[in-house]
Amino acid sequence: MRVAGDTNVGKIRTTNEDSMIVEPAKGLYAVLDGMGGANAGDIASQMARDALHEYVTQRRGSLAPRQLLEAAIQAGSAAVYKASQANRERHGMGTTVVACLIVDPNHVVVGHVGDSRCYLLRQGRLQALTRDHTIVEELVDRGLLTPDEAERHPYKNVLSRNLGARPETRVDLVELELKPGDRLLLCSDGLYGYSSVEAIQYVLGSGDAPDHVARDLIDLALRGGGGDNVSTIVIEAPQAAPTASTVVKTSGAMAWWQKRQRFLQIAKDRGLPKNAIVRGLSPDEALELVGLSLCQAIFHDLEKSTGVNVWTFAQNLADGWFERGGEWAAVRSLMDILGTCARVCVDEVRGSDAQLGFLLDVAVSRALVVAELALGGLLAERLRQVDSDLIELQSVQHGLADQAAATEDPDSNAQWVDRPTIPFLRPDRPVTNTGMSEEVMDGMSKTMTIARARTSPRAELVKHVLTSLSKVAGDGGGNFATAVLEARELYGVRPVDDAGVMPLFDALDTARIISASSVHQIQATEATRAKVLLALSTAHQRLVGACTGLVLEASIPYSERLRDVAAITSEMRTQVAEAEKKRAALEREHAVNIDSSLPWGSRGNTEW
Amino acid sequence: MSDVDLVEAVSVLRDEVLDTQEYGDRDPPGSEFFEALLRALTVGGDSVPGLDLTLHDAVARRLAWGDSEEVVLSDAELVFDRMIIACQRAFRDPADQMVVIEASTLVAVTVARVVSMAAVARASRDRAARLREEMAQRQLREVLEKQKATIALLESEIKDYR
Numbered sequence: 001m002r003v004a005g006d007t008n009v010g011k012i013r014t015t016n017e018d019s020m021i022v023e024p025a026k027g028l029y030a031v032l033d034g035m036g037g038a039n040a041g042d043i044a045s046q047m048a049r050d051a052l053h054e055y056v057t058q059r060r061g062s063l064a065p066r067q068l069l070e071a072a073i074q075a076g077s078a079a080v081y082k083a084s085q086a087n088r089e090r091h092g093m094g095t096t097v098v099a100c101l102i103v104d105p106n107h108v109v110v111g112h113v114g115d116s117r118c119y120l121l122r123q124g125r126l127q128a129l130t131r132d133h134t135i136v137e138e139l140v141d142r143g144l145l146t147p148d149e150a151e152r153h154p155y156k157n158v159l160s161r162n163l164g165a166r167p168e169t170r171v172d173l174v175e176l177e178l179k180p181g182d183r184l185l186l187c188s189d190g191l192y193g194y195s196s197v198e199a200i201q202y203v204l205g206s207g208d209a210p211d212h213v214a215r216d217l218i219d220l221a222l223r224g225g226g227g228d229n230v231s232t233i234v235i236e237a238p239q240a241a242p243t244a245s246t247v248v249k250t251s252g253a254m255a256w257w258q259k260r261q262r263f264l265q266i267a268k269d270r271g272l273p274k275n276a277i278v279r280g281l282s283p284d285e286a287l288e289l290v291g292l293s294l295c296q297a298i299f300h301d302l303e304k305s306t307g308v309n310v311w312t313f314a315q316n317l318a319d320g321w322f323e324r325g326g327e328w329a330a331v332r333s334l335m336d337i338l339g340t341c342a343r344v345c346v347d348e349v350r351g352s353d354a355q356l357g358f359l360l361d362v363a364v365s366r367a368l369v370v371a372e373l374a375l376g377g378l379l380a381e382r383l384r385q386v387d388s389d390l391i392e393l394q395s396v397q398h399g400l401a402d403q404a405a406a407t408e409d410p411d412s413n414a415q416w417v418d419r420p421t422i423p424f425l426r427p428d429r430p431v432t433n434t435g436m437s438e439e440v441m442d443g444m445s446k447t448m449t450i451a452r453a454r455t456s457p458r459a460e461l462v463k464h465v466l467t468s469l470s471k472v473a474g475d476g477g478g479n480f481a482t483a484v485l486e487a488r489e490l491y492g493v494r495p496v497d498d499a500g501v502m503p504l505f506d507a508l509d510t511a512r513i514i515s516a517s518s519v520h521q522i523q524a525t526e527a528t529r530a531k532v533l534l535a536l537s538t539a540h541q542r543l544v545g546a547c548t549g550l551v552l553e554a555s556i557p558y559s560e561r562l563r564d565v566a567a568i569t570s571e572m573r574t575q576v577a578e579a580e581k582k583r584a585a586l587e588r589e590h591a592v593n594i595d596s597s598l599p600w601g602s603r604g605n606t607e608w
Numbered sequence: 609m610s611d612v613d614l615v616e617a618v619s620v621l622r623d624e625v626l627d628t629q630e631y632g633d634r635d636p637p638g639s640e641f642f643e644a645l646l647r648a649l650t651v652g653g654d655s656v657p658g659l660d661l662t663l664h665d666a667v668a669r670r671l672a673w674g675d676s677e678e679v680v681l682s683d684a685e686l687v688f689d690r691m692i693i694a695c696q697r698a699f700r701d702p703a704d705q706m707v708v709i710e711a712s713t714l715v716a717v718t719v720a721r722v723v724s725m726a727a728v729a730r731a732s733r734d735r736a737a738r739l740r741e742e743m744a745q746r747q748l749r750e751v752l753e754k755q756k757a758t759i760a761l762l763e764s765e766i767k768d769y770r
Contacts, residue, residue, distance in 0.1 A: 496727075496728055496731045497728055497731070497732060498725075498728060501724055501725075501728050502725075505720075505721045505724060508717065509717065509721075512713065512714075512717060516710055516713075519706075525702075526701075526702040526703060527702045529702065529706065530702035530703075530705045530706050530709070533706050533709050533710070534692065534696070534705070534709055537692075537709045537710065537712070537713040538692065540713060540717065541685070541688055541713055541716045541717065544716070544717045544720045544721075545681065545685055545716075545720055547720070547724075548681055548720040548721075548723055548724050548727075549678075549681075551724040551727050551728065552677050552678060552681075552723075552724075552727050554731075555727040555728065555730060555731040555734075558730075558731040558734035558735055558738070559730070559731075559734050561734070561738055562734040562735075562737050562738045562741070565738050565741040565742060565745070566737075566741055568741075568745060569741045569744050569745050569748070572745055572748040572749070572752070573748065575748075575752060576748055576751050576752055576755065579752060579755040579756070579759065580755065582759055583755055583758055583759050583762070586759060586762035586763060586766065587762060589762075589766060590762050590765060590766060593766070593769055594765060594766070594769050
């Protein structure tokens with residue numbers, strides 16, 4: 001149990017009438033605030049203090065704590081009363097007292113008379129354990145004053161009880177079970193009279209050592225005016241043994257963070273900068289972007305016992321990579337490297353501190369599992385997307401089959417049945433690039449390398465086309481599936497206008513020119529070059545055809561919508577014509593039978 | 609490259625590539641693309657796509673005469689495919705083959721580009737036409753409202769008279 005006390009005369013008074021008992025050996029702590037004529041206040045408080053201390057020292061083992069404290073305070077009161085009666089000049093002197101007797105580390109008794117207070121700070125919340133013995137407070141208790149009225153009452157500081165006014169006084173006692181980390185504050189009115197309860201709560205709950213807190217509370221009262229003597233005693237119950245999660249949050253997080261350079265070094269040795277995800281970055285940039293980010297994410301998650309940072313890290317890493325068309329293998333490889341680095345670092349911590357290492361191992365493993373879960377969620381999401389795309393494709397195929405059946409039906413009245421408009425799906429196209437020799441494949445690879453090198457770094461779309469071109473050219477299936485897939489990748493989402501479509505065709509043309517001229521630069525026989533050019537040209541033509549098919553496909557809805565809208569307009573025109581006929585007939589009837597003076601069409605003739 | 613006159617050599621392949629015997633006196637589908645190939649070989653080598661205005665005209669004419677974009681594109685692809693096969697057989701010199709392949713590719717992708725531009729233009733026209741139709745519908749809706757009001761008034765007065 002840590003205890004500290006402090007006292008100060010204040011800024012106005014010349015003598016300190018407060019007295020204190022700080023006796024850890026006997027478990028006795030008290031604050032006394034004396035009052036009375038010249039020099040009598042300090043004598044009263046000291047006299048009571050001595051009597052109290054002596055009584056407890058002599059009777060500690062013979063009385064129960066509660067009775068002991070009450071009797072000790074009574075003894076103090078008797079001593080002061082006796083002294084005041086003996087000396088005329090000290091007549092009327094007295095003192096308040098708030099005393100705390102520690103029974104055992106978990107059990108205390110608090111007794112008080114007057115307006116010195118005891119506060120309990122538990123889990124950050126401040127609570128008064130004592131109730132001031134003032135006239136106003138007793139009027140409030142009896143319901144004769146409201147708390148607001150009491151605050152403004154001129155006699156709010158006039159005590160209803162103290163030590164010394166009578167030989168015996170009534171002592172209020174509180175027994176309390178202390179919990180780990182609880183703090184008790186004994187103080188005179190010089191503290192709470194010159195500082196707010198919120199400020200006291202803040203200082204007491206700061207986590208600083210009790211001696212600092214006691215001193216800071218005195219400073220607080222002095223900054224608030226220091227109009228009275230001020231005394232404080234801070235008693236802190238023993239802290240609970242740190243839990244595993246506390247150790248991880250503090251020492252674990254710190255140990256992890258101190259290992260970050262080591263983590264980056266291992267990541268570098270394991271080839272993290274060579275991973276496809278960070279290709280194009282310098283090794284330092286790659287390590288910082290991926291390695292350090294994971295270190296930070298794990299550190300923050302350890303500190304807060306969450307997994308949100310690691311989850312976000314893994315999701316951002318993989319999502320960005322997949323968005324760029326990256327493959328899963330690169331993510332797997334990167335996560336394996338990062339996992340290995342983490343394990344090595346944790347093992348090193350375990351080597352120096354087995355217990356901390358064990359807890360850190362569990363926590364870091366949890367973080368890595370969270371990262372894997374995030375990746376799993378992402379993959380599941382992508383699988384769902386592929387699934388729905390397949391279902392959509394399937395339903396489109398069924399729709400096309402239904403339309404074809406409807407077209408073949410001579411009785412069908414469907415006027416606007418669309419034909420399949422994707423020319424690259426024509427089944428009778430010859431397969432021209434099957435069975436390419438290894439030599440041709442090699443030549444094609446060299447050609448594409450040269451072509452990529454000749455492409456401007458900023459021409460992203462051209463580079464994308466070149467990649468697609470090599471995939472289509474390398475596809476020996478001859479079923480155009482690769483061309484279609486690559487065309488869809490290239491096409492993406494584009495508006496059907498010049499600004500949307502033409503850049504794609506410009507890129508396709510640029511890629512064609514670059515790849516065709518690159519063929520002439522490879523080291524190969526003329527015949528091989530011709531075969532490479534043939535393969536690339538065929539692939540290029542398929543790719544362009546597929547892209548054009550997509551443009552045509554995208555333009556169809558405009559025609560369909562126009563047809564639908566035109567049909568509705570036509571229907572409306574018919575309705576208007578019929579309504580006009582009806583109106584004309586009614587006007588004619590009205591003119592004949594009711595009012596022939598009105599000219600034809602003068603009754604709201606429609607204008608259209 | 610051999611001394612073969614490529615324009616003349618490719619011209620010889622006309623019947624094979626366009627399958628002219630199927631069409632008699634009529635121009636076989638895709639003949640304009642074959643002509644474009646010959647022109648490309650005449651100017652020689654690569655050229656900026658889209659410069660062949662005659663090819664543009666030919667495609668525009670076919671579309672104007674009612675051929676769909678898909679049909680035009682399909683014909684161009686057919687000519688390309690057949691030309692590639694024919695040229696591998698007809699030209700022994702790989703350099704000659706390469707020139708013809710490049711020219712054929714140029715023609716095929718130019719047609720694809722022109723067809724795409726036509727589709728984009730058609731989509732724009734359809735979009736504008738739909739807008740006009742929707743505006744007309746709004747006016748018609750107002751007219752119908754007025755007509756309904758007039759008819760209701762007349763019917764009520766005639767009913768009272770009866």
